[in-house]
Amino acid sequence: MPEPEISQDHPPVVKKRISDPRSIQILLIGLTYLFFIGFIFLPLGLVFSQAFGKGWSFYLEAIREPYAIEAVKLTLLTVAIVVPVNAVFGVTAAWAITKFNFRGKSTLKSLLDLPFAVSPVIAGLIFVLLVGSRTPFGSWLGEHGIKIIFSTPGIIIATIFVTFPFIARELIPLMEAQGRDEEEAALTLGAKGWQIFSKITLPNIRWGLLYGMILCGARSIGEFGAVSVVSGHIRGQTNTIPLHVEILYSEYNFTASFAVASLLVFLALLTVVIKSGMEKHFQKNSFHL
Amino acid sequence: MALFQRKRRNILPGFGLSMGYTVFYLSAIVIVPLSMVFFNTIPMGWEPFVHSVTAPRVLASYKLSFSTAFFAALFDAFAGLLTAWVLVRYRFPGKQFLDALVDLPFALPTAVAGICFATLYSPIGWLGQLLAPLNLQIINTPTGIIIALIFIGFPFVVRTIQPVLEEMEQEIEEAAHCLGATRWQTFTKILLPHLFPALLTGVTLAFARGIGEYGSVIFIAGNLPMKTEIAPLMIMSKLDQFDYAGASAVALVLLCISFSMLLLLNAVQEWQQKEYRS
Numbered sequence: 001m002p003e004p005e006i007s008q009d010h011p012p013v014v015k016k017r018i019s020d021p022r023s024i025q026i027l028l029i030g031l032t033y034l035f036f037i038g039f040i041f042l043p044l045g046l047v048f049s050q051a052f053g054k055g056w057s058f059y060l061e062a063i064r065e066p067y068a069i070e071a072v073k074l075t076l077l078t079v080a081i082v083v084p085v086n087a088v089f090g091v092t093a094a095w096a097i098t099k100f101n102f103r104g105k106s107t108l109k110s111l112l113d114l115p116f117a118v119s120p121v122i123a124g125l126i127f128v129l130l131v132g133s134r135t136p137f138g139s140w141l142g143e144h145g146i147k148i149i150f151s152t153p154g155i156i157i158a159t160i161f162v163t164f165p166f167i168a169r170e171l172i173p174l175m176e177a178q179g180r181d182e183e184e185a186a187l188t189l190g191a192k193g194w195q196i197f198s199k200i201t202l203p204n205i206r207w208g209l210l211y212g213m214i215l216c217g218a219r220s221i222g223e224f225g226a227v228s229v230v231s232g233h234i235r236g237q238t239n240t241i242p243l244h245v246e247i248l249y250s251e252y253n254f255t256a257s258f259a260v261a262s263l264l265v266f267l268a269l270l271t272v273v274i275k276s277g278m279e280k281h282f283q284k285n286s287f288h289l
Numbered sequence: 290m291a292l293f294q295r296k297r298r299n300i301l302p303g304f305g306l307s308m309g310y311t312v313f314y315l316s317a318i319v320i321v322p323l324s325m326v327f328f329n330t331i332p333m334g335w336e337p338f339v340h341s342v343t344a345p346r347v348l349a350s351y352k353l354s355f356s357t358a359f360f361a362a363l364f365d366a367f368a369g370l371l372t373a374w375v376l377v378r379y380r381f382p383g384k385q386f387l388d389a390l391v392d393l394p395f396a397l398p399t400a401v402a403g404i405c406f407a408t409l410y411s412p413i414g415w416l417g418q419l420l421a422p423l424n425l426q427i428i429n430t431p432t433g434i435i436i437a438l439i440f441i442g443f444p445f446v447v448r449t450i451q452p453v454l455e456e457m458e459q460e461i462e463e464a465a466h467c468l469g470a471t472r473w474q475t476f477t478k479i480l481l482p483h484l485f486p487a488l489l490t491g492v493t494l495a496f497a498r499g500i501g502e503y504g505s506v507i508f509i510a511g512n513l514p515m516k517t518e519i520a521p522l523m524i525m526s527k528l529d530q531f532d533y534a535g536a537s538a539v540a541l542v543l544l545c546i547s548f549s550m551l552l553l554l555n556a557v558q559e560w561q562q563k564e565y566r567s
Contacts, residue, residue, distance in 0.1 A: 020472060025379050032375045032387065035368050039440050040390050042415060043405035050408065089314050096307035104293050108311070110555070114319055117547040119501025120399075121521035122326070122540045125528060129325035129537060161318055183301055193302035215395075222398025224504035225521065229528065242400040242504070249404050249508070258408075261401045268396040275396075276389035 047265050050258035062259035070236045071244035071260075074152065075221055078240065082159045082220045083213050090167025090212060095201070098175035099183065109172070115164045123161050124229025127154060150232030155240065158226040163216045170212030171205055178204055211278055218271040222264060326544060329537035341538045346514055347523055351542070354520040357431050358499030361438030362492045368439070369446025369491060370484070376447075377454045391447050394440050399504030406437050407508035429511030434519065437505040442495025449491035453484055486561035490554060497550040501543070 019025070052059055062068065093112060097105060115123065131138045131148045141148065148154045182204070186196045202209075224242040231238045233247065241264060248257035293308060330338060341347070375381075376388050394402065410417045410427035420427060427433045457480075465475040503521040510517040518526075520543055527536035 019378070024472075025381075028371060028375050029379060029381050032372050033383075035372065036387055036390065038416075039443065040393055042409060043402065043440075044393075046405050046409055046415065047401070089311070092307045093311040093315075095303065096311050099301050100304050100308075102293055102304075102308070108293065108315075110551075111315060111319070113551075114323070117497060117501075117551045118323070119503065119521050119524075119540075119543060119547070121503050121524050122501070122544060125524055125536055125540055126322040126325050128528065129329050129533060130322050132533075134531070134533065157318075161322065164318060180301060187300055187302075196301075197303075218396050222396075222401070224398060224400040228504075229525065242398045245398075245404065246400050254408070257404060261404060264398045264401050268393060268398070268401075271396040272389050272392050275392055276385075 044265065047258055047262050050254060051262040053258075054255045058255060059259045059262075062256035063263060065256075067235050067239065068244060068260055071239045071241045072263075074155070074238070075240045077152070078156050078159050079217050079220045081156050082163060083217050085160060086163055086216055087167050087209065087213055089164075090171055091205075091209065093168045094171035094175050094205075095197075097172055099180050112165050112168050115161055120162060120223065120225025121229060123226035124158050127158055127161070127230055149230050150234070151238060154230035155227050155238065158230045159220050159223050162223050162226050163219045166216040166219065167209065167212035170208050170215070174205055174208040175201075207278065207282060211275070214271060214274055214278075218268065221267055323544075326537045326540050329534055330541045333534050333538060337534075338538050341535050342542050346518065347520075347539055349515045350518045350520045350523045353431060353434070353516075353518065354500050357434040357438055357519070358442075358496050358502075361435045361442055361499050362496040364435070364439050365442045365446045365495045366488060366492045369443060369495075370450060370488060372443075373447050373450040373454055377451060391444050394442075394444050399441070399502070400508075402440055402505040403437065403508035406433070406440070406505070410436070410509065428509050429513060429517055431517060433509040433511075434506050434517065437509050438495075438499040438502060441502055441505055442499055445494040445498065446488070446491035449487045449494070450484055453487040457483060486557060486564055489557055490561065493550060493554050493557065497547055497554075500550075501547060 020028075051062075097108065128149055129135065131141060131154070133139060133142055133147075133149065138149065146153075148157070182200050183196050186200050191199070222242055223240075224246070227240055228243060228246070231240070231243055233239060233243060235247070239247065241260060245257050245261045245264070248254075248260065293312065333341070372387075372391065376384060376391075407428055408414050410420070410433060412418070412421050412426075412428075417427060427436065461479055462475050465479050466472075470478070501521060503519070503525075506519055507522060510519060510522075512518055512522055520539065524536045524539050524543075527533075527539065
């Protein structure tokens with residue numbers, strides 16, 4: 001097919017979309033930038049300006065201080081437990097919901113979203129009410145030497161509750177869209193249950209799973225309200241990074257507080273970059289609570 | 290008629306195992322713990338319950354949480370609509386960058402957001418300095434709480450409107466243009482009604498999140514009794530005094546409100562889908 005000739009006298013007609021006048025566009029873009037400056041850029045800039053306000057050496061000292069390191073360790077431990085546990089649950093729940101038809105499916109789906117509607121403080125409260133030392137179950141556990149509230153297990157359980165829906169919520173729409181044809185085909189070809197899952201389903205959902213795990217991890221690192229209720233704020237023992245930031249701040253040790261906070265900001269920015277990169281790669285515009 | 294029973298036989302394996310595990314885990318982590326709020330409130334009896342949740346300080350905290358979450362969500366409706374519109378329809382330098390940063394309030398730990406806003410608006414802070422000569426105080430006032438909640442709720446509105454706006458066919462606007470409508474008429478008569486369900490969903494989410502928000506608010510609020518104490522903080526202070534029944538009574542009221550918001554949201558979404566089909 002010959003290339004269409006374009007005459008120099010008549011430039012090609014470009015289909016012109018109607019749009020707003022340039023002046024309106026500039027005004028609206030300007031307003032958006034103004035909002036972002038006030039609510040995003042200034043807070044971000046503030047963190048770094050405060051964190052490095054007393055120089056590099058002070059910054060390094062603040063994040064290398066033993067209590068800060070203990071807080072980082074505890075947070076990493078929490079994430080290392082919460083994310084895999086919720087990932088296993090997310091995949092299992094998504095498998096049950098998308099591969100079978102059963103009564104009460106929409107009820108089950110709404111129940112999965114329940115933790116999103118609960119205030120973080122209430123998320124902490126319910127575990128104090130369930131296994132706190134003043135409850136029957138909690139005192140029974142205490143007699144057997146198990147301490148949950150004001151100790152690491154409590155922090156982990158509260159974080160599991162708060163981040164509970166992230167992965168399942170990511171996988172359910174994905175697996176619904178993929179259907180069950182491939183799994184059924186594998187079954188007729190003689191594959192066993194575990195083979196079907198590991199060879200067919202898992203490779204199909206791996207990016208969605210990773211995406212959900214990143215969101216779950218980001219929230220686990222930063223959870224404050226729920227963890228604050230169950231932690232007991234014992235320095236070096238039950239302080240996560242956000243709690244350490246709070247303690248330093250309430251002691252008017254602002255520079256150290258912002259220095260530790262800057263670690264969280266780096267992680268948040270990294271999350272945002274990975275998230276937007278993955279979304280662009282997979283052309284999806286998903287939305288999360 | 291058992292709940293969660295399979296309707297039709299399906300050849301894929303693992304129903305019993307996956308469903309069993311899902312229901313077990315859901316009960317252990319969510320249902321049983323949440324029911325504790327209920328079981329801890331019942332022994333109180335009706336009179337003390339009402340007395341506890343209608344104490345002036347508690348009522349003031351509910352009122353504050355509601356009004357601040359409402360005004361923040363209202364502000365987010367405008368800021369979110371504006372941002373979604375600009376990001377979907379215009380091309381300008383830094384667009385990708387702004388689009389990615391919309392999610393920052395989701396990713397940033399709430400305590401960090403809290404100390405940032407408290408420092409920015411303190412009388413010697415970057416923004417507080419500018420406002421001090423005007424006699425405007427932000428920290429330790431409801432306005433400060435609203436500012437923190439605007440930040441928290443903002444992505445909910447943008448991320449619900451954005452996909453709807455992206456899928457909208459511009460032909461409708463062109464048709465309106467051909468029929469002689471001005472740009473403003475097209476916006477108010479065509480675009481806004483179409484975007485309204487998504488806008489309402491986003492605003493409801495921002496509102497619901499704002500009522501329960503804790504970490505970003507407590508630093509800027511100052512937590513003055515009767516003035517800037519939010520409802521989650523009331524739960525916290527009752528817990529600190531080991532008043533477990535009182536804490537769960539306040540929590541129960543808050544939970545009932547949050548769950549009815551969730552139900553309302555489901556109704557809105559059903560209505561939205563119906564609108565979309567027709």
